[in-house]
Amino acid sequence: MARVVVDVMLKPEILDPQGKAVHGALPRLGFEGIADVRQGKRFELQVEGEVTEARLAEVHRMAETLLSNPVIEDFEVHVEGVASGKHRA
């Protein structure tokens, strides 16, 4: 069992109101020095068996058809090892 991550972000030319709202809130909370914020989605897929090239190509098709809207969003697929250094609040 391996974890494959699909990150979906709005294309740079598309306005991101959620990111803008976060960016606007930062100075009000006393945080300075952030030039821009973009907000997107992260999908963690638990893939059964081994992650072969064919499986990764299938995840790409999932990302294109279900996880993202290719008209306004870009996505990135990467295989993640065992989670380490993860912050548990």
Added chain:
Amino acid sequence: MARVVVDVMLKPEILDPQGKAVHGALPRLGFEGIADVRQGKRFELQVEGEVTEARLAEVHRMAETLLSNPVIEDFEVHVEGVASGKHRA
């Protein structure tokens, strides 16, 4: 200018209806072999100047106070280099 990414995911013990919906849709679209899907948020912060330890600690505070709800969510902060191999649909 550097890009710092904050990934926010529901804690493993918290039910994730969005992820469940995606997981349920996959077989209907002909995709098999995915054991589970979790959906979370990804924030890309453009940090002015250099990313020092102090700046990263500040981003951690942003993640704790604004970007995540520490009661139900975990987050992870990482510095990202120049985007390469990014899929442009």
